[in-house]
Amino acid sequence: MTMRHVPSSDAGHFGVDADITTAATIAPSFYVDEAAHALARERIFARSWQWIGDLADVTQPGSLSPREMLPGCLDEPLLLARDAGGELRCLSNVCTHRGNLLVKAPCHAEQIRCSYHSRRFDLRGRMTFMPEFDGAKNFPSPADHLPQVPLERFGDLAFAAIEPVAALESFLGDVRRRIGWMPLTQFRLDPSRSRDYDVDAHWALYVENYLEGFHVPFVHADLNQLIDYGSYRSELFRYANLQLALARDGEAAFELPPQSPDHGQRVAAYYFWVFPNLMLNFYPWGLSLNLVQPQGIARTRVAFRAYVWDASRLDGGAGSALHQVEMEDEAVVQAVQRGVRSRWYRGGRYSPTREQGVHHFHRLLGEFMAPTAPTSRAAGA
Structure with a gap:
């Protein structure tokens, strides 16, 4: 048998057939090739929306809050700033003089001052003062102001992007329409139920595992007793998808209002995935938000953040x-990480009934990794 060679020149050639009944999974080189990993940073993560936290500490005029866009991958220092008029902006948190980080902890201020050489900016990001620059020609210029970063919100969750291919609504609009009846602005972060997990696996393998309920009866015995696996189903959107889990008789479920599209069903959980690396898991008690953060080609950090709505149902x-459930998932994902490195592994096929979400994910990966930018065509087209 001929062993598989993984050339770096293949990076970017990851197309997957649109017909799930005939398609083969994405090329294994996506998980093991360093060039593909570097390309994904610019073509996937820099062109998608990234969650940068909630807005609890920037509610008042004069609020400043430093954030980091996708630490370990994009590593972009950002600053949320609410000016005196109440307008919230996302700015670069890097001084335009010599690159010093400007704000290192949440605070309230009337201006942004660099601690290195005292360059100052207003809360709109415009440079207002710089000592010892007498005689500098063509100064100041627009390049001396802080760049403004695209910022949008979903409830009280903040999202930023470098060069997004579409507005946040294209990514989260279907989520909003499905669970818009929930009072998202009333959800509150519970630090005691929030933590980070480090996984020795490629980030996409972690996402793939999330995107199918196929493994639930075989990996999650206890969870399988709570949900009705037979009715478990996936729904695909443009840049997101949903796994809808119904509760078994007698198990906890949402009390859905008449305006819910799922009124009359006993929904145990809404598992939303938003391309490329965000999971929004809605339970009767609230939201478990999971952000997948690539730390290297075979190292991933997953930030779990719990936003509680009804503590009585926790x-x-x-x-x-x-x-x-996380420990069970990590064990299998780390085993797959070892397997995809095999010289004999060439990829597999999809279950048409259980792996629609994985196929959807791989199709989007191929689309974003291609040299041309993604378009707004319908999912699955």
Whole structure:
């Protein structure tokens, strides 16, 4: 048998057939080739929206809050700034003089001052003062102001992007329409239920595992007792998809209002994935937000953040044992990481009934990794 060679020149050639019944999975080189990993940083993550936290500490005029866009991958220092008029902006948190980080902790201020050489900016990002620059020609110029970064919000969750291919609504609009009846602005972060996990695997393998319920009966025995696997289904959108889990008889489920599209069903969980690396898991108690952060070609950090809506429902149903489910997922994902490096592994096929989400993900990966920018065509087209 001829062993597989993984040439770096293949980076960017990851197309997957649109017909799931005949398609083969994405080329294994996507998981092991350093050139492909570097290309993904610019073509996937720099062109998509990234969650940068909530807005709890920037509600008042004069609020400043430093953030970092996708630490370990994009590593872009950002600054949320609310000016005296109440307008919120996302600015670069890097001084335009010599690159010093400007704000290192949340605070309230009337201006932004660099601690290195005292360059100053107003809360709109415009440079207002710089000592010892007498005689400098063509100074100041627009390049001396802080760049403004695209910023949008979903409830009280903030999203920023470098060069997004579409507005945030294109990524999260279907989520909003499905669960818009929930009072998202009333959800509150619970630090005691939030933590980070480090996984020895490629980030896309972690996402793939999330995107199918196929493994639930075989990997998550306890979870399988809570949800109705037979009715478990996936719904695909342009830049997102949903796995809808219905509760078994007697198990915890949402009390859905008449305006919910799912009224009359006993929904245990809404598992939303937003391309490329965000999971929004809605349970009767609230939201478990998971941000997948590539740390290297075979190292991933997953930030779990719990936003509680109804604390009385925290200990029941599909959202009650998330740490156990995470440990079970990590074990299998790390085993797959070892397997995809095999010289004999050439990729596989998709289950047409259970792996629509994985196929959708791979199609988007191929689209973004291609030399031309993605367009707004319908999902699955």
